[in-house]
Amino acid sequence: MTLSQVRHTFSRALIITRREVWDQLRDWRIVIPVIGLTLFFPLLMNFTANQTVRFVERYGAEIVGDRLIPFLLMVVGFFPISVSLVIALESFVGEKERHSLEPLLSSPMTDLELYIGKAIAAMLPPLFAAYLGVTVYLTGLALTVGWQPSPTLLIQILALTTVQAMVMVSGAVVISVQTTSVRAANLLASFIIIPFALLIQGESMIMFWAQYHVLWWVLVGLVFVMIALIRMGVRLFNREELLGRDIDEINMKAAWATFRAAYAGAGQGRGLVGWYRLEVFHAVRRLALPLVLMVGALAIAIVIGDNYAPLYRLPLSADDLQDFTRSFGERLAQLGFVSPIGAGWILLTNLRALAIATGLGAFSLGVLGVILLMLPLALVGYFAGQMALIGISPLLFVAAFILPHGLLEIPAAILEGAAILRLGASILAPPPGKTLGEGWLMALADWAKVSLALVAPLLAGAAALEVFVTPRVVLAIFGG
Amino acid sequence: MIETQGLSKRFDSFLAVDGVTLTVKPGEVLALLGPNGAGKTTTVRMLTSILKPSAGWARVAGHDVVEEPAAVRTRVGVLTENPGLYFRMRSEEYLDFFGELYGLPPAARRARAVQLLERFGMADARGKRLGEYSKGMRQKLALIRALLHDPPVLLLDEPTSAMDPQSARLVRDAIAELRSENRAIILCTHNLTEAEQLADQIAIIRRGRIITQGSPAALKRALLGAPVMELQTAAPLNGLVEDLSDAVEIVAAGENWVRYRAPDPAQINPLIVQRLADQKIPVVTLAEVPRSLEDVYLQVVEAADQ
Numbered sequence: 001m002t003l004s005q006v007r008h009t010f011s012r013a014l015i016i017t018r019r020e021v022w023d024q025l026r027d028w029r030i031v032i033p034v035i036g037l038t039l040f041f042p043l044l045m046n047f048t049a050n051q052t053v054r055f056v057e058r059y060g061a062e063i064v065g066d067r068l069i070p071f072l073l074m075v076v077g078f079f080p081i082s083v084s085l086v087i088a089l090e091s092f093v094g095e096k097e098r099h100s101l102e103p104l105l106s107s108p109m110t111d112l113e114l115y116i117g118k119a120i121a122a123m124l125p126p127l128f129a130a131y132l133g134v135t136v137y138l139t140g141l142a143l144t145v146g147w148q149p150s151p152t153l154l155i156q157i158l159a160l161t162t163v164q165a166m167v168m169v170s171g172a173v174v175i176s177v178q179t180t181s182v183r184a185a186n187l188l189a190s191f192i193i194i195p196f197a198l199l200i201q202g203e204s205m206i207m208f209w210a211q212y213h214v215l216w217w218v219l220v221g222l223v224f225v226m227i228a229l230i231r232m233g234v235r236l237f238n239r240e241e242l243l244g245r246d247i248d249e250i251n252m253k254a255a256w257a258t259f260r261a262a263y264a265g266a267g268q269g270r271g272l273v274g275w276y277r278l279e280v281f282h283a284v285r286r287l288a289l290p291l292v293l294m295v296g297a298l299a300i301a302i303v304i305g306d307n308y309a310p311l312y313r314l315p316l317s318a319d320d321l322q323d324f325t326r327s328f329g330e331r332l333a334q335l336g337f338v339s340p341i342g343a344g345w346i347l348l349t350n351l352r353a354l355a356i357a358t359g360l361g362a363f364s365l366g367v368l369g370v371i372l373l374m375l376p377l378a379l380v381g382y383f384a385g386q387m388a389l390i391g392i393s394p395l396l397f398v399a400a401f402i403l404p405h406g407l408l409e410i411p412a413a414i415l416e417g418a419a420i421l422r423l424g425a426s427i428l429a430p431p432p433g434k435t436l437g438e439g440w441l442m443a444l445a446d447w448a449k450v451s452l453a454l455v456a457p458l459l460a461g462a463a464a465l466e467v468f469v470t471p472r473v474v475l476a477i478f479g480g
Numbered sequence: 481m482i483e484t485q486g487l488s489k490r491f492d493s494f495l496a497v498d499g500v501t502l503t504v505k506p507g508e509v510l511a512l513l514g515p516n517g518a519g520k521t522t523t524v525r526m527l528t529s530i531l532k533p534s535a536g537w538a539r540v541a542g543h544d545v546v547e548e549p550a551a552v553r554t555r556v557g558v559l560t561e562n563p564g565l566y567f568r569m570r571s572e573e574y575l576d577f578f579g580e581l582y583g584l585p586p587a588a589r590r591a592r593a594v595q596l597l598e599r600f601g602m603a604d605a606r607g608k609r610l611g612e613y614s615k616g617m618r619q620k621l622a623l624i625r626a627l628l629h630d631p632p633v634l635l636l637d638e639p640t641s642a643m644d645p646q647s648a649r650l651v652r653d654a655i656a657e658l659r660s661e662n663r664a665i666i667l668c669t670h671n672l673t674e675a676e677q678l679a680d681q682i683a684i685i686r687r688g689r690i691i692t693q694g695s696p697a698a699l700k701r702a703l704l705g706a707p708v709m710e711l712q713t714a715a716p717l718n719g720l721v722e723d724l725s726d727a728v729e730i731v732a733a734g735e736n737w738v739r740y741r742a743p744d745p746a747q748i749n750p751l752i753v754q755r756l757a758d759q760k761i762p763v764v765t766l767a768e769v770p771r772s773l774e775d776v777y778l779q780v781v782e783a784a785d786q
Contacts, residue, residue: 015577015580015581019566019569019577023566023568023569026568027568098564099560099561099562099563099564100564100565100566101564102530102558102560102561102562102564103558103560103564103578103622103625104581105528105530106528106530106553106556106558106560107553107578107581107582108550108553108554108581108582108583109581110550239529239530239531240530240531240532243525243530243531251492251493253493254492254493257493
């Protein structure tokens with residue numbers, strides 16, 4: 001997109017923005033809360049801050065006042081922007097419900113122009129109210145107790161307020177596209193409200209602890225979430241999605257048909273070899289980028305684990321390890337570990353871990369699933385680091401304890417992690433011409449193919465190796 | 481000007497439009513008739529480049545609805561099923577907003593808005609907020625919105641629904657006037673009288689498929705048979721009916737009247753009148769018995785149901 005195209009897109013989008021902002025200013029349901037949160041609420045916070053400062057000073061607890069004033073600054077900025085969520089839901093799904101969206105969609109405006117125009121309109125009045133509220137609050141404090149924020153804190157609060165408004169609006173767009181009524185959108189809005197409630201609690205803790213530098217990390221995290229939600233919103237906010245359905249329903253039959261078609265695909269009726277060749281192979285090819293990311297994530301996990309080794313050093317010596325290894329085989333045999341039952345137990349444990357990782361990944365854009373899979377590798381890095389600290393080659397440790405079964409288990413973890421990452425991220429950008437649900441079901445089918453055809457057999461082999469081979473290798477190398 | 485071939489739209493497992501093939505030339509009005517849920521609105525949405533066809537193609541004013549959606553939307557005026565107005569706005573402000581969306585210069589869109597508001601008898605309501613408008617007024621304003629940029633293609637979904645008879649007449653007359661050599665119109669309606677009055681072509685759609693298509697006269701002929709003529713005389717026919725049966729198919733007869741089918745009225749009727757003149761029986765009237773589009777519609781839909 002060239003600069004002139006960007007300018008053209010924004011000038012077109014602002015036609016929508018102007019109308020919507022003007023419309024909001026004529027709606028008392030928006031104007032009255034905004035005035036209240038802009039003028040009366042900051043004055044109330046001002047009064048609260050004053051009273052609290054005077055009260056705590058009597059008991060020599062000035063620190064409470066010192067922490068409370070910046071915290072209230074954040075609250076004064078946040079309260080008006082919470083209205084942006086309501087405006088955004090009303091602006092997007094409300095128009096759909098009132099049927100005034102279709103004439104807009106019939107106009108030559110592009111989807112992007114409509115998205116930008118409406119998003120800016122949903123943010124502008126609440127943000128203006130937030131900035132005004134902050135000004136009122138700070139002016140009051142300057143006049144009464146002579147408090148002024150540091151420029152850094154002021155920038156942090158204003159940036160947080162702005163980005164939080166953008167996250168709320170971009171989240172509201174995603175919700176709006178998936179619903180056909182304001183009622184349904186309000187119900188789904190809890191997916192935004194609950195994380196934001198937790199976020200504000202977290203920010204409160206940071207501010208009462210006076211760890212203001214952490215707010216930069218919160219800001220960075222919010223920017224990432226905002227980018228993801230805007231990308232998702234831009235992809236989903238299209239005419240097809242908006243008018244392609246009239247009622248909110250989950251069509252299980254159609255969902256199953258989509259999943260089944262994606263799972264069996266071109267390999268249907270061509271036997272197991274045909275399915276592997278046509279479907280599993282292509283599913284793995286589609287995981288190219290997630291596979292690279294997963295390899296990178298696991299490498300980072302090893303490095304992180306290794307870095308923690310000197311920080312949390314174990315009371316170990318090379319002799320301890322040798323003593324432990326000598327009795328290693330006997331102990332395992334006593335536990336009945338060196339048996340098919342032991343292998344089955346390991347396999348089940350690993351499958352359970354992958355199931356948990358999938359569940360977590362499905363609701364966190366894949367992130368929590370990947371973090372869970374990074375943990376074992378972080379532990380490997382940590383123990384390898386410990387070995388290095390007591391003078392044993394970490395590579396030898398890895399070759400003995402990890403590599404025999406890791407040759408199968410680590411590729412399985414990489415494949416599964418990549419499939420989880422794609423499943424989680426599939427909602428960010430459905431394939432062209434596919435709905436959000438269809439895109440997710442297709443990613444789920446790829447996950448199922450990879451899990452069943454590759455990961456499960458690899459883990460079964462790894463479990464057998466871990467029980468029957470790894471202990472022998474450990475004994476051979478470290479048994480003395 | 482509007483051309484579709486095998487146009488289909490599927491929502492999950494539901495086939496809303498199934499292989500619709502239509503051609504509407506400049507200057508023509510096509511009435512798309514069909515029960516609720518037949519696929520009319522989905523077809524219109526595909527022709528406006530709002531929904532992408534699942535199969536087939538459509539070209540509107542020379543532009544492909546999938547490849548050139550912006551060009552299509554610039555050349556189409558759409559009256560949506562629901563007027564969908566912004567109730568806190570006033571008419572001129574509302575039309576100015578849409579005029580800007582369609583890229584009209586400020587002076588042009590103001591002049592056009594005033595002209596259309598006056599034409600549709602809405603000039604007096606300019607001071608009111610749109611929420612205060614009656615249903616009919618809302619519908620008229622939505623029609624004005626569709627006409628604002630003077631589009632060469634008009635897609636009108638139920639243009640006279642919810643209107644009082646006077647307003648409906650006004651809108652029908654306006655649509656008739658809008659027919660021009662450079663404009664093609666698709667009219668989705670349940671009002672068969674309106675369709676018959678305005679349309680050059682009728683297409684009946686049911687469960688997403690066009691089940692019959694043609695001019696009103698051709699459809700009547702095809703489905704109800706050749707036109708029926710009624711002849712009234714000033715004197716008794718006195719057995720002349722039997723004489724006429726060799727030339728035409730007699731449908732019914734009375735003492736001084738007869739109804740007969742005339743596959744080609746231009747040839748048959750002069751012959752009949754000549755025979756009566758020869759018999760010195762004065763003719764009072766000779767006219768085609770009116771047959772409504774409703775008869776055609778019901779017959780087609782019932783046949784399709786069976």
